Amino acid sequence: MGQAQRRVGLVLARASRVLGEEPFYHEFIEGLERMLTPAGVSVLVKVVTDRQAENETYERWAERRRVDGVILVDLAADDDRLALVDRLGLPAVLLGAPSAASGLPTVWTDDAGYAREAVRFLAGRGHRVIGHISGPPSLVHTRLRQQGAQSEAEALGVTVVQAEGDYSYESGRAATAGLLPRQPTAIICDNDLMALAALDTLRDRELAVPADMSVVAWDDSALCQLATPALSAISHDVAGIGEIAANAMLDAMAGKPPAVYQAPLAHLVARDSTN
Structure with a gap:
């Protein structure tokens, strides 16, 4: 059909309660639409409960020609979606680490580097035992953050103690409670919801x-700024990341060779939750 009929698909395999509460993907989609809509491309978003349902969605979309390309998020180790979209002939853009992207166009955020920055920031304020509440360990960006935090801790002679969550408020409460017997004096949380849960706990x-x-x-938002006390946060331009992903998607749909697109640099904003 005409150019106005083109669509980009985004499948989010997350619990709907997390997605409803967490600002990240709302801002990301806003950035996508800011660039795609003027190009006559719409965004089709589907929320599913697991990776199998996500893969079935891509197969259905390809069979029915519902989308002209897809954006893949939450890359896992040995991610089977990379081979799947190739087999289906779907142009794809990945949010993740280029080392795991199998030649797909990639929008890259330096997860390990920002984790090191957070540990360095806290160690510089005298903290010797730092808790880190991560997302699911199956995700590549979780592992990169864990590795970055641990390597910086070793370099600085401090200790990082790990706990895992799933980005939900409830998992943040449970992980915070689990860390307390290990006596950290600071906690890094891998999203804003888990950080709010840490404050409440x-x-x-x-x-x-x-x-x-x-x-x-991790992930600055209005939730961080309005919290009591206001949360120090690693501030990403999430809508800007969406804009870059949209431009990468337009390049992929036009048949341009894959490239690595650097996300806007993040920075740590110090507020009242750190001393």
Whole structure:
């Protein structure tokens, strides 16, 4: 059909409760649409519960020619989606590490480097034991953040203790409670929701932030800025990442060779939750 009929598909395999609460993908989609809509391309978003349902969606979309390309997020180790989209002939753009992208166009954020920056920031303020509440360990970006945090801790002579969540508020509460017996004086959380959960859990335990515990969030948002105390955060231009992914998608749909697209640089914003 005409150019106005072109569509880009984005499948999110996450619990709907997390997706409804977490600002990241709302901002990312806003950035996508900002660039794709003027080019006559719409964004088709589908939320599914697991990776199998995600793969079935790509197969159905390809069979029915519903989309002209897809954006892949939450890359896993040995991710079978890379071979699948190739077999289906779907142009694809990946949000993730170029080392795991199998030659697909990639929008890259330096997860390991920003984790090192967060540990360096806290160690510079005298923290010797730092908790890190990560996302699911099956995800490549989780492993990169864990490795970055651990390598920086070793270089600085401090300790990072790990706990895992799934980006939900509930998992953040459970992970924070699990870290407390290991006596960290600061906690890095891999998204804003888990950081809010950490604040509430510490308040319930009558631990003052930042006097007793400093907290840093990954993904700055209005939630971080409005929290009490306001959360220090690694601030990404998420809508800007969406814009870059959209341009990478337009390049892929036009048949241009794959490239690595650098996401806008993030920076750590210090607020009242750290001392």
